[in-house]
Amino acid sequence: MKKIQFNKNSIVRRYIFLMGVFIGAFLLLAGILLYSFYELNEEYTSKNSQLEDKERLVQRMEEAFIKAFMDVRGYFAYNTESLKKKALEQDPVIMDYMNQLSAMEESYKDQAFLEQVEDFRKYYFIETLPVTLEEYENGNIEAVRATANGGATKKIEAIMADIDEYNDAINDQIDANFIELKKIQSYVQIAFVVFVLVFLIVLLRITRLMFSEIAKPLAGFAAAANEIAYGRDAVIEVDKDRNDELGVLSVAFNRMIEGIQENEQNLLAQNEELVAQQDELHAQQLELQEALEFVKNNEQKLSSRNELINKLANSLDKQEVLESAVLNMCPIIGAEKGIIAFIDEPSYASYGISPGGIKQFRGNLLFSGVIDRLQVERKPFAMKRQCAEDEKGYHSEYLFSYDLYIPIFLSGKKLIAIMAFTRYDSPFDGRLMEEYEALAKNVGIAMDKINLYQKSEEARRLNQDILDTIQEGVQLVSGDGEILLVNKKFCELFGCPEKLHDMDGCSWDEWTALLEGTIEEAGDFIDFLKSEVASQEKYPANERQFTYRNKAGKVFKVYCEGLFDGNTKLGTIFVHRNITKEFEVDRIKSEFVSTVSHELRTPLASILGFTELILTRELKPERQKKYLSTIHNEAGRLTALINDFLDIQRMESGKQGYEKIQVEMLPVIKKVIELQKVQSDRHELTLKFLGGRDVVIGDGGKLEQALTNLVHNAIKYSPEGGKVSVIVFEKDGMVRMEIQDEGLGIPPEAIDKLFEKFYRVDNSDRRSIGGTGLGLAIVKEIIHDHGGEISVKSQFGKGSTFTISLPVSDSQTDFG
Structure with missing residues (x-):
């Protein structure tokens, strides 16, 4: 790019020169004004600063006098030496303030004020205060009062007034300086505004002169350019003697006009040639659009084909495969609607077909001859037919549709399904039948895979079901x-x-x-x-x-x-x-052998021992009778033990017989209590009847046996004695009997096993009590066989409560 050179008469150079002179003058005068304004501020700031220092020293001096006065009065009032000391210490402080103030003395007023302060200081601190303090310390209070009343107080008031007056004078001087400064600042600001206005007027004049020299030629250039734009001749009127930028521009513009006129014919010829080329390009564009549309259709078909192949290869859901097949086959073969249906089962999928059309197709499938033809030819075929009324829409003339039928074979042999597609614009291309057949084979292969998967799943489920029937836990x-x-x-x-x-x-x-x-x-x-x-x-x-x-x-x-x-x-x-049951059986067998051997050995040993004594020794009649009584009791105990074994065996085998009649429970319970009282004189046995009915249907002897076992246990497991209570009442159609004791109680972990055969609580307090562990098991069997329930609540170490519930006999009247 060629570098532009400005000559000495150029507009830019002249404008820069004028603006430079203007800006220089403006900056010079503005600097002078700002410097004057700054010097003025500095002068008045210095004056006011000195006055403020004076005011601050006077205020401190006043505060020192006041502090001295107050401390002296405090000393006179409270006789505190520290206050006297502080009052005397203010004299050198005041002297220091006076020296600083003397250094800033400027007028006769300052000198007069300092003389007044000095006179008062000498009067107060040198002449009066020492004498007054001595009089006070000597106890001459009247002399102190006389000094105060004799003029000291008035002089203090006078000096304080002088200090306040001097302070006011300083404040007035500061205010006067500030007002004078504001007035001078206002004059300076007005002068600056006038200065700026003058320079703006000068700048406007310079700018107007420059624009008047430039604007008129530029307007001529604009008019000439407009004429040229409309194809008309134009003349640029510019002084030929001008050697500035506008003169150069006029010469260049005239040369440009001549060049445009010379090239106009060439441009017209080139324009005609471009129009011809545009027509040719438009024709090529139409061909490219047709090719692009063809490519897009092929791309859509390939996408549908890939989706179909992917779904056939990866899905094991039959319905999903059918729907994918019909949805993707329609765009591949260009069909408007289609259906795929199995021959021997109700599975199907469709696209673009109404529910009525689907039902009609499936109903006519076996009778239309399509299946026979596909089984014989084993390849797709197409046919032309007249459109049905529901396919014609708003058309009234004859229309034709084209149907394509494609067979699907299982394992390449058995025909299992048919695909049918329809389109209306043109027949199906016979050259693509092999492609359609290949797609159908892929669908058949997918069906083979799904069938194989279903069979393997059925086999797996069968194996799993077989394993689930096994009562042992199996894991591989x-x-x-x-x-x-x-x-x-x-x-x-x-x-x-x-x-x-x-x-x-x-x-x-x-x-x-x-x-x-x-x-x-x-x-x-x-x-x-x-x-x-x-x-x-x-x-x-x-x-x-x-x-x-x-x-x-x-x-x-x-x-x-x-x-x-x-x-x-x-x-x-x-x-x-x-093996819990087997384990428990082994445990019960061991406990049974241990219990039987222990329980049988004790009475047998007693029987054999006392029998041997009777046979081998000469005994007195009373001792012989005692030994025979012991043998009788041990034989009874042995008989009861054997009876318990026999009862539990009969109950487990289901051979236990009951003679059930209406039984009043109160007499049975009274009998049990009376019999148990004979065996224990350390326990208090009581019966409490709370009302209601007490008659049940049952075997009185067996119920007595159950209650005897419970009351006997309550006595046996209360070795220290105590109260054993039987409470009877009716609730919710049941006779409830609660056997309560104040004995050893039952540990919480033993409650669930308490009614098991041969179970005994393993505790040192209970080992000496004895027992087979069959009593509660027998009680449970008896109560359950009578349609009742037994439960227990216990607090370890504080006693237990066994509750029996038996159904009330409906024929019993109310005893309440």
């Missing part, structure tokens, strides 16, 4: 410790998620953590599982086992066996069998 674990399969019983045992498949794929850490939460001393069991999962050896199932107890108290035995394919271990099968 891989070599990595991952769960491959569990049954329902396993989930019940260990609190797995509700759905079994939620357990599939659980890692070693996940499912062993589940076991740790349910098993007591789970460490050894998990070590056993880990060793079996890692083992590659083959063992029979009954050789590898482990017994453990869960936190609910149930006992399990685990059998495990490796699952092998040849010599390759696929996993390990663990079978968790609940």
Whole structure:
């Protein structure tokens, strides 16, 4: 780009020169005004600062005098030496303030004020105050008062007035200076405004001169440019002698006009050539749009084809595959509507067909001959037909539609479904039939895969159902410790998620953590599982086992066996069998043998011992009678024990017989209490009847046996004596009998097992009491066989309450 050179007469150079002179003069005069304004401010600031310093010194001096006066008065009032000392210390302070004020002395008023202060200071601190203090210290209070009344007080008031007057004079001088400064500032500001206005007028004049020199030629240039824009001739009137920018511009503009006129014909010719090229480009654009539309249609078909293939390859849902097939086949083959339907089952999917049309197609499918033709030809075929009335819409003339039928074979052999598509604009292309057939084969392959999946799922569900019927918990674990399969019983045992498949794929850490939460001393069991999962050896199932107890108290035995394919271990099968009942049976057998041996041995030993004494020794009649009585009692005890064993055996076998009649419970209870009173003189046995009916349907002897066992237990487990109460009342159609004692009570953990056979609370306080553990079990069986319930409440160490509830006989009248 060519660099523009300005000559000495250029408009820019002249304008810059004038503006430079104007700005320089403006800055110079503005600087002079601002400097004068600054000097004025500094002068008045200095004066006021000195006056303020004077005022501050006078105020401090006044405060020192006041403090001295007040401290002296305080000394006279309270006789405090510190106040006297503080008052005398103000004299040098006042002297210092006077020296500072003397250094700032400017007028005769300042000098007169200092002389007044000095006279008063000498009078007060040198002449008067020492004498007054001495008079006061000598106890001459009247002399002090005379000094105060004799003129000292008036002089103090006079000097304070002088100080205030001097302060007021200083304040007046400060205010006068401020007013004078404001007045001078106003004059300076007015002068500055006038100065600015004058310079603005000068600037406006300079600008007007420059624009008048430039604007007129520029208006001529604008008019000439407008004429040229409309194709007319134009003349630029500019002084030819001008050698500034406008003169140069006029020459260049005239040359441009000549160039435009010379090139106008060339531009017209080029324009005609461009119009011809535009027509050609428009035709090419139409061809490209048609090609683009074709490419878009092909892209849509490819997208539908890819979606169809993807769905066929990845989905195992039959209905989803059918819907994808019909939805994607329609754009692929250019059909307006279509349907795919199975021949032998109700599955179908459609696109663009009404429910009535679907029903009609499925109803006529077997009778239309389409199936026969497809089974024979085994390939797609198309046909032309006249449109039905519901397909013509608002058209009244004859219209034709084109139908395409495509067979779907299962495993390439059996015809299982038909695809039917319809379009109205043109026939189906026969050259694409092989492509349609290939797509149908893909659908058939997907159906094969779905059928195979369904069969495998049915087999898997059957296997799972078979496993779920097994009453042992079964789990299959891989070599990595991952769960491959569990049954329902396993989930019940260990609190797995509700759905079994939620357990599939659980890692070693996940499912062993589940076991740790349910098993007591789970460490050894998990070590056993880990060793079996890692083992590659083959063992029979009954050789590898482990017994453990869960936190609910149930006992399990685990059998495990490796699952092998040849010599390759696929996993390990663990079978968790609940052996709680067997364990309890073994425990009961052991307890039974122990109890029977103990309970039988004691009376038998007594019988044998006393019998041997009677046979081998000569005894006095009374001792012989005593020994025979003991033998009789022990034989009765032995008989009762055997009867308990027989009763429990009959009850368990269901051979226990009852002679049920209407029984009044109050007489039965009274009899039981009377019999038990004979056996114990340390207990207070009472009966309390709260009203209602007391007649039940039952076997009186068995009910008496049950009540006897409960009352006898209440006495037996109250070794220290105490009160045993039987409370009878009716509630909700039931006769309720509560047997209360104040004995040892029952531990909370023993309540649930209290009515089990041979169960006895393991406690040192109870070991000496004895018993078989059958009494409460017999009571429970008797009460349940009478349609009643028995429950217990106990507070350990404070006693127990057993409650029997029996249905009231409806024929009994009210005794209340």
